[in-house]
Amino acid sequence: MRRLLLLAPLLLLTAGCGAVQSSESEATDAAREVAGKAAERLYGQRPRTAEEVGRSASGIDGVEVLRVTGTSTHDGDGIGVVLRTSGSAYNGWLDPEEIVVRRCFAVRVSPGSEWGEEPRDVGCPAGPALTFAPPPEPPRLPYEELRATLPRVPDGGRANEAEVRRGLAALDLHPAIRSEVKADGGRVGVLLSVKGNGFDAQDCLLARVAPGATEVWVPPRIQRMPGEGGCTVANALDPAPPPH
Numbered sequence: 633m634r635r636l637l638l639l640a641p642l643l644l645l646t647a648g649c650g651a652v653q654s655s656e657s658e659a660t661d662a663a664r665e666v667a668g669k670a671a672e673r674l675y676g677q678r679p680r681t682a683e684e685v686g687r688s689a690s691g692i693d694g695v696e697v698l699r700v701t702g703t704s705t706h707d708g709d710g711i712g713v714v715l716r717t718s719g720s721a722y723n724g725w726l727d728p729e730e731i732v733v734r735r736c737f738a739v740r741v742s743p744g745s746e747w748g749e750e751p752r753d754v755g756c757p758a759g760p761a762l763t764f765a766p767p768p769e770p771p772r773l774p775y776e777e778l779r780a781t782l783p784r785v786p787d788g789g790r791a792n793e794a795e796v797r798r799g800l801a802a803l804d805l806h807p808a809i810r811s812e813v814k815a816d817g818g819r820v821g822v823l824l825s826v827k828g829n830g831f832d833a834q835d836c837l838l839a840r841v842a843p844g845a846t847e848v849w850v851p852p853r854i855q856r857m858p859g860e861g862g863c864t865v866a867n868a869l870d871p872a873p874p875p876h
Contacts, residue, residue, distance in 0.1 A: 655721040659733040662719025667737035667751040670695045670715055674741050678830040679704060685711045685741050687764040694718065696761035698736060710742020716756055770826045771806035773837045778803065778824065779848045782841055790818040791841040812865045818843060821868030828858065836863035838871070 670692045674685060686700040699714035720732045737751035781799040785791050793815040800811055800822070812823040819842040828834035833856040839848040854875045855862025862872065 655723045655731045656733060658721035659719040659731050660735055662721065663717045663733060663735040664719070664737060664751060664753070666694050666717040666719065667715050667735075667739065668748075670717070671739040671741075671745075671749065671751055672747065674713070674739065675745060675747055676741075677743055679706045680711070680741070681705075682711050683764065684767075685713060686762060687767065689713055689715060690762065690764055697764075698757045698759070698761055700762065705742050710740055710745065713739050713741065714754060714757060715739060715751070716761065770835060771808050773809065773824055773826070773835060774803055774805070775837060775848060775850070778822070778837060778839055779846075782822070782839055782846050782848070784846050785841060785843045787844040789843050791815065791820040791843070793820050796820045796822060796841055814865045814869065816869050819869060821865045823863065823865040823868055825863050830858055833857050834863045838863075838865075838868040840868050840871075 670689060673692060674689055680688075681704055682700050682702055685705065686697050689695060690697045694717055696716040697713060698716050699712075701712040702708065702710055705711050714736055715738075716734055716736045718732060718734045720730050723729050723731060734756075736754050736756035738754045739745075739749075739751050781802055783792065783795050783799065793813060797813055800813065805811060805824070808826055810823075810825050810827070814821045819840060822839035822841070823836060824839075825834060825836035833853045836851065836856060837848060838851060839846070850856075851862035851867060851871075852875055854860065855867070855872060861867060
C-alpha cells in the first residue's frame, strides 16, 4: 500500500506531462488549420506578383507574413510564403490552463498548387512580420470629359472615326487607361477601361457617336463582371439589354 501511495504522485506527474504535450500538439494543429485556411484564400489561377500575394496574405485575420519568395505565381515554382499563425488548447482537468503556441508554415501559390494542400511546418525566420503598401488606386475614368470632347453628328450624317480619335488624344489619358475605338455603319464606338483583377467588376466607360445622338455610359455591374462582355467596344456599338 505504501508503495502505491509513493507511486501516485509520479503517475499524476507523468499524466500531467502527457497532457501538456498533447495540448501543445492540439494547439499546433489549430495554428496549422489557420494557415491552411489562409492558403485556400490565396489559391487561384490568376497571375499575381509576389507583392500582390504577400499583400493578400497579410490582410487575412490571424496571419503574419514573414517571408515571400519568387516573382510571379506563373514563373517557375510560383510564390512561396511563410506564414506565422497561433493556436490554443487546454491542458485538461489536472491543470485547466490555456496553452497558446505560435508556429510558422510554408505555402506555395502557383497554378500547380492543389486545393486543400496542407501547409508545411517550417522554422520561423528571424525578424518582424513583413508589411505591404496598399495597392495603387486605379485612375478615374473621365466621364464628363469624354462627354464634352466627343463630336455631335446631325441626323443623316456619319460619325468620323478620325475625329473621335483626335478627341480622345486631347484628353491625355492616364497610361493605365486603355482605349479602343471602332467604326461601324456610320457610327463609332468607344471603350475606356482599366485592368481588372479577374474576379470583381471591371471599371469601364462606353460611348457611341451616332447620327443624332452621342451617348456615354457605364454598363451595369453584372455586365462588367469577368466573362460578361460588358466592357467591350462591341457593347458600345450594340449595347446588351439591361439585366432584369
